[in-house]
Amino acid sequence: MAAYKHFLVDTPAPFVAHVQINRPQKLNAFYEEMWLELKEVFDTLSLSSDVRAIILSGAGDRAFTSGLDVQAASQQGVLQQEAGKSNDVARKAVGIKRHVQEFQDCISSVEKCEKPVICVMHGITFGLGLDISTCADIRICSKDVKFAVKEVDIGLAADIGTLSRLPKVVGAFSWVKDVSLSARIFGGEEALRVGFVSYVLDNKAAALNKALELANLLAEKSPIAVQGTKELLNHARDNKLADSLRYTGVWNSAAIQTSDVERAMLSGLKKTKPRFEKL
Amino acid sequence: MAAYKHFLVDTPAPFVAHVQINRPQKLNAFYEEMWLELKEVFDTLSLSSDVRAIILSGAGDRAFTSGLDVQAASQQGVLQQEAGKSNDVARKAVGIKRHVQEFQDCISSVEKCEKPVICVMHGITFGLGLDISTCADIRICSKDVKFAVKEVDIGLAADIGTLSRLPKVVGAFSWVKDVSLSARIFGGEEALRVGFVSYVLDNKAAALNKALELANLLAEKSPIAVQGTKELLNHARDNKLADSLRYTGVWNSAAIQTSDVERAMLSGLKKTKPRFEKL
Amino acid sequence: MAAYKHFLVDTPAPFVAHVQINRPQKLNAFYEEMWLELKEVFDTLSLSSDVRAIILSGAGDRAFTSGLDVQAASQQGVLQQEAGKSNDVARKAVGIKRHVQEFQDCISSVEKCEKPVICVMHGITFGLGLDISTCADIRICSKDVKFAVKEVDIGLAADIGTLSRLPKVVGAFSWVKDVSLSARIFGGEEALRVGFVSYVLDNKAAALNKALELANLLAEKSPIAVQGTKELLNHARDNKLADSLRYTGVWNSAAIQTSDVERAMLSGLKKTKPRFEKL
Amino acid sequence: MAAYKHFLVDTPAPFVAHVQINRPQKLNAFYEEMWLELKEVFDTLSLSSDVRAIILSGAGDRAFTSGLDVQAASQQGVLQQEAGKSNDVARKAVGIKRHVQEFQDCISSVEKCEKPVICVMHGITFGLGLDISTCADIRICSKDVKFAVKEVDIGLAADIGTLSRLPKVVGAFSWVKDVSLSARIFGGEEALRVGFVSYVLDNKAAALNKALELANLLAEKSPIAVQGTKELLNHARDNKLADSLRYTGVWNSAAIQTSDVERAMLSGLKKTKPRFEKL
Amino acid sequence: MAAYKHFLVDTPAPFVAHVQINRPQKLNAFYEEMWLELKEVFDTLSLSSDVRAIILSGAGDRAFTSGLDVQAASQQGVLQQEAGKSNDVARKAVGIKRHVQEFQDCISSVEKCEKPVICVMHGITFGLGLDISTCADIRICSKDVKFAVKEVDIGLAADIGTLSRLPKVVGAFSWVKDVSLSARIFGGEEALRVGFVSYVLDNKAAALNKALELANLLAEKSPIAVQGTKELLNHARDNKLADSLRYTGVWNSAAIQTSDVERAMLSGLKKTKPRFEKL
Amino acid sequence: MAAYKHFLVDTPAPFVAHVQINRPQKLNAFYEEMWLELKEVFDTLSLSSDVRAIILSGAGDRAFTSGLDVQAASQQGVLQQEAGKSNDVARKAVGIKRHVQEFQDCISSVEKCEKPVICVMHGITFGLGLDISTCADIRICSKDVKFAVKEVDIGLAADIGTLSRLPKVVGAFSWVKDVSLSARIFGGEEALRVGFVSYVLDNKAAALNKALELANLLAEKSPIAVQGTKELLNHARDNKLADSLRYTGVWNSAAIQTSDVERAMLSGLKKTKPRFEKL
Incomplete structure (x- = not known):
């Protein structure tokens, strides 16, 4: 640091x-x-x-x-x-x-x-x-x-x-x-x-x-998921519901393609700690 | 009255x-x-x-x-x-x-x-x-x-x-x-x-x-400060964050030029009650 | 059903x-x-x-x-x-x-x-x-x-x-x-x-x-009143105060013409249960 | 005057x-x-x-x-x-x-x-x-x-x-x-x-x-139609499309119940000038 | 059809x-x-x-x-x-x-x-x-x-x-x-x-x-580019500039990853007509 | 430069x-x-x-x-x-x-x-x-x-x-x-x-x-007036009429207190070129 x-x-x-x-x-x-x-x-x-x-x-x-x-x-x-x-x-x-x-x-x-x-x-x-x-x-x-x-x-x-x-x-x-x-x-x-x-x-x-x-x-969680959640909540605070839902859909159209989803799901099944690529 | x-x-x-x-x-x-x-x-x-x-x-x-x-x-x-x-x-x-x-x-x-x-x-x-x-x-x-x-x-x-x-x-x-x-x-x-x-x-x-x-x-407080606070809070309730910050900056560009700031600060140092001009 | x-x-x-x-x-x-x-x-x-x-x-x-x-x-x-x-x-x-x-x-x-x-x-x-x-x-x-x-x-x-x-x-x-x-x-x-x-x-x-x-x-209440209340609260959540008041005025310009108002008031006076037309 | x-x-x-x-x-x-x-x-x-x-x-x-x-x-x-x-x-x-x-x-x-x-x-x-x-x-x-x-x-x-x-x-x-x-x-x-x-x-x-x-x-036209048109155009100027359509629907839910519609249509068929009630 | x-x-x-x-x-x-x-x-x-x-x-x-x-x-x-x-x-x-x-x-x-x-x-x-x-x-x-x-x-x-x-x-x-x-x-x-x-x-x-x-x-153009342009222009019509720029950035964070960009650029250099995958 | x-x-x-x-x-x-x-x-x-x-x-x-x-x-x-x-x-x-x-x-x-x-x-x-x-x-x-x-x-x-x-x-x-x-x-x-x-x-x-x-x-014009006009037009482009009028009033509550107004008016009467303080 x-x-x-x-x-x-x-x-x-x-x-x-x-x-x-x-x-x-x-x-x-x-x-x-x-x-x-x-x-x-x-x-x-x-x-x-x-x-x-x-x-x-x-x-x-x-x-x-x-x-x-x-x-x-x-x-x-x-x-x-x-x-x-x-x-x-x-x-x-x-x-x-x-x-x-x-x-x-x-x-x-x-x-x-x-x-x-x-x-x-x-x-x-x-x-x-x-x-x-x-x-x-x-x-x-x-x-x-x-x-x-x-x-x-x-x-x-x-x-x-x-x-x-x-x-x-x-x-x-x-x-x-x-x-x-x-x-x-x-x-x-x-x-x-x-x-x-x-x-x-x-x-x-x-x-x-x-x-x-x-x-x-x-x-310890997926940084894609955590940082997306912060962004989407801040967007929701300032926007109408319909605009927020629209933005969310576009945001996740890229974010969901991450490998973190598979890693997180597998770890959930195997009860192990997932490791996520740097972001 | x-x-x-x-x-x-x-x-x-x-x-x-x-x-x-x-x-x-x-x-x-x-x-x-x-x-x-x-x-x-x-x-x-x-x-x-x-x-x-x-x-x-x-x-x-x-x-x-x-x-x-x-x-x-x-x-x-x-x-x-x-x-x-x-x-x-x-x-x-x-x-x-x-x-x-x-x-x-x-x-x-x-x-x-x-x-x-x-x-x-x-x-x-x-x-x-x-x-x-x-x-x-x-x-x-x-x-x-x-x-x-x-x-x-x-x-x-x-x-x-x-x-x-x-x-x-x-x-x-x-x-x-x-x-x-x-x-x-x-x-x-x-x-x-x-x-x-x-x-x-x-x-x-x-x-x-x-x-x-x-x-x-x-x-007893500065009426410029108190009434400005009411106005800015009501504006914030109805507006997006960026618009609210922008409005606040413009509002205070005049309000901060008041003599109330100096009076309030001096009273704070001297532990006296400030008196403010009518508004 | x-x-x-x-x-x-x-x-x-x-x-x-x-x-x-x-x-x-x-x-x-x-x-x-x-x-x-x-x-x-x-x-x-x-x-x-x-x-x-x-x-x-x-x-x-x-x-x-x-x-x-x-x-x-x-x-x-x-x-x-x-x-x-x-x-x-x-x-x-x-x-x-x-x-x-x-x-x-x-x-x-x-x-x-x-x-x-x-x-x-x-x-x-x-x-x-x-x-x-x-x-x-x-x-x-x-x-x-x-x-x-x-x-x-x-x-x-x-x-x-x-x-x-x-x-x-x-x-x-x-x-x-x-x-x-x-x-x-x-x-x-x-x-x-x-x-x-x-x-x-x-x-x-x-x-x-x-x-x-x-x-x-x-x-048991007037469906015009209840459903209007839901609509207006949802509108208020997403809109500025002035827009919400304007929408409310237009909404009620039709809704208040309902017979439910008279029925509800009469029932209130007579302490009876009002009955409202289907909606 | x-x-x-x-x-x-x-x-x-x-x-x-x-x-x-x-x-x-x-x-x-x-x-x-x-x-x-x-x-x-x-x-x-x-x-x-x-x-x-x-x-x-x-x-x-x-x-x-x-x-x-x-x-x-x-x-x-x-x-x-x-x-x-x-x-x-x-x-x-x-x-x-x-x-x-x-x-x-x-x-x-x-x-x-x-x-x-x-x-x-x-x-x-x-x-x-x-x-x-x-x-x-x-x-x-x-x-x-x-x-x-x-x-x-x-x-x-x-x-x-x-x-x-x-x-x-x-x-x-x-x-x-x-x-x-x-x-x-x-x-x-x-x-x-x-x-x-x-x-x-x-x-x-x-x-x-x-x-x-x-x-x-x-x-000479229906005052309900003309004044509604002014109101809805001014609303549209200041609002998002979805909000404008929503407001329009509510506005017309009362306005369309006017007798002007029938009068205007009849006059159109009969090629006469319609007369509309005062507003 | x-x-x-x-x-x-x-x-x-x-x-x-x-x-x-x-x-x-x-x-x-x-x-x-x-x-x-x-x-x-x-x-x-x-x-x-x-x-x-x-x-x-x-x-x-x-x-x-x-x-x-x-x-x-x-x-x-x-x-x-x-x-x-x-x-x-x-x-x-x-x-x-x-x-x-x-x-x-x-x-x-x-x-x-x-x-x-x-x-x-x-x-x-x-x-x-x-x-x-x-x-x-x-x-x-x-x-x-x-x-x-x-x-x-x-x-x-x-x-x-x-x-x-x-x-x-x-x-x-x-x-x-x-x-x-x-x-x-x-x-x-x-x-x-x-x-x-x-x-x-x-x-x-x-x-x-x-x-x-x-x-x-x-x-004949990239459907990703054309349809994205339609979406972003319609969004711009209804939104403030800052919101429009923000939405655009998120939209393109996925869209730019398309192979259409490379195909379009190559065709531009080679003076050929590009062919784009179905969408 | x-x-x-x-x-x-x-x-x-x-x-x-x-x-x-x-x-x-x-x-x-x-x-x-x-x-x-x-x-x-x-x-x-x-x-x-x-x-x-x-x-x-x-x-x-x-x-x-x-x-x-x-x-x-x-x-x-x-x-x-x-x-x-x-x-x-x-x-x-x-x-x-x-x-x-x-x-x-x-x-x-x-x-x-x-x-x-x-x-x-x-x-x-x-x-x-x-x-x-x-x-x-x-x-x-x-x-x-x-x-x-x-x-x-x-x-x-x-x-x-x-x-x-x-x-x-x-x-x-x-x-x-x-x-x-x-x-x-x-x-x-x-x-x-x-x-x-x-x-x-x-x-x-x-x-x-x-x-x-x-x-x-x-x-050659008052920079307070010119730059305020740019700011207010850009604000108007992105905001509802009522918000724009409100912002304008607050903006001018400071801007109008400038000496440029007097200088500009005097020059207008005297048919001379006004000179304005730096900004």
Whole structure:
């Protein structure tokens, strides 16, 4: 695995990558260089044939991430960058829009990654932490997690993905609005009850174990089947039923011709573990 | 605050408006004049710079609202109005369609209101009560609430918004169909479990207190941030992810230029309450 | 009721049809002839004026259905059928796409059926069992049910509807991805918690009783109102709010002219059971 | 017909209304009061049972309309109105957005009008003139017409409908971008060639005659059929084919039950002019 | 080729089928049995590996088709069929909707046919003739053609596809509305000018020759490439750009693996006619 | 301007960039390195504040571009690249899909470029030449141009954008299908008639002159207005009317606050050329 400045990436098990946000002394707070690197990490993993499942967590005991590093943002953030260029409102707006789109693109790399991503959250998980986690496929947390859609408290509507994705990953719209408008902190049990996370474990270690177990399970299956399932579910989320069925049929017209089907079926009959060609 | 015939509107706290459906002797049942006035109330609050959060409840002990006043409807409802005009099925259909659209528009004013709306429901909350509440942003109820999507029991499919919005505010489609097809009564605990409401309180007073606390919290925050969050969440509900991200970027290209960001950040550092310019 | 080879269809109560998948010796596993017949059954019930509510269950003690009959599929499935025709990848893909579309169409007949469908699941309910049940309107199960989105374990992404419909019938996207990617078994309590089913009963008999009770309730109501409600909810699931409201207005411009409204209202006043003309 | 301050409305033939923009001394340039009144005019005609076709033209010899009255706008336009309220960019943006939406709504009233609108353009037809004409159903012009999408020349992207509707009423996207980006003037022949107008006549009088002839033709037909055709074509423009076919089926399920079908068929056989009930 | 009651189907050249509407003594007017058979014809051709291009024309000298056989419709049409069943407006509406959907499905079979369809129109081409021709891929006509969207003249809005498809096959919306609202007759030159047809020939024989020449050209090309092009263009018509590009990529991920690419390229180099495997 | 390997980029006038595809000895045929560089060119121009309008043409006398360099593709194209990796159909499909998406992204950079792009085509303009030109905003050609959607002749459906964009830039769907299915050559006059190009000039030099004149015109206008117009027209092409109007209102809520409006208006009054701040 390549070395990164802000992320630890290792391979705890065959075909499983573990990505850690690695700035624990600052509660894993993000500044621009970090989200650019996040995209680099996930774009690489997306194409790596040695990876079939990914765990994403935050280094240290205290936080998945506290979100945007507000201090850094106040010194070198978008408003500062635009400030020097023009005082014209419309020109600033163009600069901000470009900046937001690039920021969104970096975070979206977690969602666009072809491999399933399991996000493990503990401790402080604020603002950008939610933007990132809503891009993951499966969300797991520890009991001590403190979630907050924090952006309104710094005077802005969250624009890096939370407001776009939260209503699509949690069905209870009243709850989505409650936490997004109030910026209040909520914990793991509440997150499980409304379906934001799938599992709450006792502590970070247990949550990571659960994620590893799950990642192993996914990594042992046909990568054609697993990655196709991710793609088709993401397509379904955004499309009408008829369009989703049509896309599915075309997708599988190639995918079903894989040898994985025969291998998987034979292994099922023989009760052996199938081995699948790299992808 | 202006005086209305069928609604009590007052200001229980700074920047907080409380709207009460005020026909308790008839279980707050609605007739045409009332939904026309409802629109007037919310269109006005939407633009009032003195309002940053709205509570909507029903006056009296017995009902948020029993829904359409069936007696009034049978005397001066759409079918009666159309009856005198023409016997031609297609001409009647045109009249009915116009009437339904106007009725829908009135109720949609609660959703289109730029300020967040917290709906507090108690006692009987039937039919039109659900149409209205699905337009609100956050739903709260008391334990004694009796909800029912009542329309099938008077021989029609609900057409003022419940069938359009309920599948978008609750994720469990089997439950949505169960209550919409059966017209059965369900209570607060069930509503909480499926995510229709965010909070169930012991009684109406406690529910109103909770709503007031929440409204105060929202009213103290940047109105640019809060109202932007409402707008972007409603946009996300109806649009594909890519379109939602694009819209968000454009929205914030102006919104982020507000002085609220600096005020909010400074207050956060100084641990003071920020004050925001009127909106 | 007509006689079918693979399905038992009877009338346990007036206006209520009960369809049983009837191949219990093979855990109600499906092969091609069966899904073609499934469509025949539901297309017929959709138009029958003697039917106002439908229960769908699996015969025998052990399974709603174990899904695709893998043995049959390996002998006469799509891959076998295409194998003899051409070795050209693109030509095979065309054949597979046609086959998948026809298969999807057969299963979609449950959703397109104009009458509400209550699906009762017990025992093994794997793969195609979920494709079918996501087409139903209301899902009920017994405690002993074992659900699994099994397809990844045979090397493919589910393509007969589960991946397209599951995100639309359950709001918790993390859970949807968890079970779809892992193929793990989950039970009734979990299904109820996430909203996949509306009721969990102690055993199959109790679940069938519950379904019958519910079907009777629906069958006694105005068929214009009930069937319109199904149609409008399905439309709402797939469309933007504004489009859904517009469609609803046009739908009801004819539907409200029914005599059922008057009958239902009169019965409500007189506390009698209304009788509605056939549909 | 009611009297209006800025519009002449008369009835040149049975069931035909003629609306003239009536500020010829100012080239029919628009200021706020006028577009508010425009909406009033078309909302009224939309519901009037005495009107089955509408002609929209500009009074005087020189212009359909020169568009926005720039002088008035510079004194009492949105920027002026917002200027006094707040210097906060985001607050101004909210004010502008509200203003633009209201302006758009006024112009859209021409499109939402249930009756077909034939727009006759002559002389100067700039800016807002195109916004309005793209809302009409049929566009006719005289040879002397001078069209221009003028907004870029005053430093802004047209926001009252031209940029949203022009690509939907003319298929040649290269041409649409050419005239919208360059603000160049184009004439009637070019407008006919690309399909923006359906007819070019020698002069304003001839164009009005053509419009009247066409309006008479439409006014003699079944209003159920004509108004349904307008509605269904507008729906088709904005929707996928499958959704459009579905909506059409529901629409006609009521509309076909009209007596107009029988009347029209009988008249066809008898070679008489059918008379249709008011709508 | 199979024999049909109302259609002549023969093979004028290898891989080319010619379908003629064959009721010339009645101007090829359609009644229910005919559109059911039309679907049978095109569903069969769609799957026939001996067919790569289809010509659709009308037998006799006088008409492609005069549209619906109004006399037959007045005796056994939907209104007559529904008349006997119920007087309830809503129940009639359900019956009509079912009927319209079935009728639409039959006509849509021309569009859903996987092979390109070239429609040759001459003489009278009214009403249903346009519904059918808008489903074809390429439209050709003779100079003597008389087109009319005739439905408003029998008191109804066209509901079998013209209003849904015409705005999608012709860009000039003003023209589309003009001919759809007025029901006026238009000829070949006008149809060419607005882009409704691609070619106008001197007479029916010349038009058929042109169609045959074109069909031969298409039939000699790779069927994988030709049929994929039809599918992708139809998908593009109904979808956003991003969705269309995504679908295209998935489609070609299988299609490009065909041997046709190599065969086509080699033939290009060798200047020989390629031969492609059946599809 | 930066130097590129395959493209000449210069500045023929203030704020105007001219990009030439520069491989004339090979008819400007493209291989992979070139489309990667094309994206680099347009991504750079998109952000350059010295550029307000872009001309794209092909170097040399003979061709805008002959499209894909088939010889290069047969040696190092996607099929060759995938050939060595796996024989599994599904794995090849994944590789092809990734390759096509990257290819599409490169070409789409012309469309995503924030500045208007005027495409000047002469001589041979085949295959990829059309993919590229459909991304441009305004299309101009010389009389000697030879256009062809050439892909079916090498056994594949065009997948780099032509099939997705051509139906959105030309309204005549019969013509779009004719040229896409037949791969026949068509010239400038035909392209003008159907609206594919906006201007046909006598020869390449004249076409370039026309483009330069147009580019100069655009470059002198407010860049806020011009670039906003491009963005809003592209948004309108892909969205429903209501969504387009909503997006437009939000866009202009920032854009209208520019000083360009005042500068443009003043210059209009004073008959001087306005100067606008860089963007």
